[in-house]
Amino acid sequence: SAVISQKPSRDICQRGTSLTIQCQVDSQVTMMFWYRQQPGQSLTLIATANQGSEATYESGFVIDKFPISRPNLTFSTLTVSNMSPEDSSIYLCSVVVTREGQYFGPGTRLTVT
Amino acid sequence: RKEVEQDPGPFNVPEGATVAFNCTYSNSASQSFFWYRQDCRKEPKLLMSVYSSGNEDGRFTAQLNRASQYISLLIRDSKLSDSATYLCVVDSGGSNYKLTFGKGTLLTVNP
Numbered sequence: 005s006a007v008i009s010q011k012p013s014r015d016i017c018q019r020g021t022s023l024t025i026q027c028q029v030d031s032q033v034t035m036m037f038w039y040r041q042q043p044g045q046s047l048t049l050i051a052t053a054n055q056g057s058e059a060t061y062e063s064g065f066v067i068d069k070f071p072i073s074r075p076n077l078t079f080s081t082l083t084v085s086n087m088s089p090e091d092s093s094i095y096l097c098s099v100v101v102t103r104e105g106q107y108f109g110p111g112t113r114l115t116v117t
Numbered sequence: 118r119k120e121v122e123q124d125p126g127p128f129n130v131p132e133g134a135t136v137a138f139n140c141t142y143s144n145s146a147s148q149s150f151f152w153y154r155q156d157c158r159k160e161p162k163l164l165m166s167v168y169s170s171g172n173e174d175g176r177f178t179a180q181l182n183r184a185s186q187y188i189s190l191l192i193r194d195s196k197l198s199d200s201a202t203y204l205c206v207v208d209s210g211g212s213n214y215k216l217t218f219g220k221g222t223l224l225t226v227n228p
Contacts, residue, residue, distance in 0.1 A: 035214055046204060046218040047161065096160055100214045105151045105206075108160040 006031050006101050008109035016115045017087055024083045025112045027097035032077035035100040038070070041111070042093045050095075053080045087116045120144060123205050126222035134195050138203050138222050140188040146210030150181055152190045153204040155221065161204055164190075195226045 007030040017023050027036065035054055039047040051061045051072055059072040073081045084091050092115050098106040123140045130136050142150075150167035165172065167179040167188050178191040188205055205219035 037215075046220045049215060049217075052213065052215065104166055105149075105153075105163040106214070106216060107163065111160050 006033065006099050006107045008097065008099060008107060010097060010109040010112050012112055013110065014113040014115075016117060019088050019116055021087055022083055022085045023087065023114060024081050025095050025097075025114075027080045027082070027109055029078045029099055031101075033099040033101065034077065036074065036080050037098045037100075037106065038072065038080075038082045039096045039098065039108075040093045041096065047096065050082070053082075084114065087114075089116045092116045120217045121205055121207050121219040123203075123219040124222045125220075126224070128222060128224045129227060130195055130224070131227050132195060132197060134226075135191065135193050136195055136224060137192075138190045138205070138224075140190075140205030140219055142186050142188065142205075142207045142217075144207065144210055144217075145186065147207045148210055149208040150188050151206040151216075152177075152179055152188075153206055153218075155202045155204055157201075161218075164203070192224075195224075197226050197228060200224055200226045 009028045011026045038050040041047045049062050050065045051059045053059045053072045053074040055074045055077050071083045094111045094113050096108050096111045098108045121142050152164040153161040154164045155161040165174050167181045169181050171180045176193045180189045202221040202223045204221045206216050209215040
């Protein structure tokens with residue numbers, strides 16, 4: 005398994021601003037993912053963030069809105085840009101340790117007013 | 118057809134009951150299958166992987182039927198602490214480890 009932390013744990017932001025979420029892992033991992041979980045919904049993959057390559061975005065998500073950095077094998081950031089109330093959600097990072105599933109960070113609860 | 122479809126729930130059962138969750142998936146190329154558990158306001162946690170041969174972990178039994186593209190989770194002798202949302206999760210079938218999550222089934226175990 006892996007121990008994953010995220011910062012901030014929660015934030016309330018005004019529309020039009022941006023928030024950068026950090027994800028830190030206690031071991032080196034190649035594959036890292038960012039998800040969104042909207043209220044009452046399941047998880048939706050935003051992008052895959054592998055170290056040494058550009059992030060790969062899923063349909064409906066674009067780099068201008070959700071820029072991602074992956075500077076090393078233990079850290080990644082996701083920025084939610086030009087926020088609107090529709091971006092209110094929980095944002096989670098996850099890592100692949102083995103083929104046996106992914107492990108998730110505790111999430112960042114974002115409210116946009 | 119949704120990629121991963123689960124019983125909509127919610128399930129309300131008394132302590133000690135046996136409860137079964139069902140899930141179907143649409144991607145015949147999927148190779149890895151999981152059940153995750155998500156407690157209220159917490160992140161999902163891996164409960165168990167699912168194999169064609171079936172696997173058991175204490176009170177939990179998972180089954181996979183590749184021909185029917187069907188996955189199940191059985192919880193025996195349910196405990197109050199089993200109350201959570203159970204997520205059926207399937208990979209994309211490639212080497213990219215991407216996962217698709219079902220909407221989840223809420224279980225409440227009552228005293």
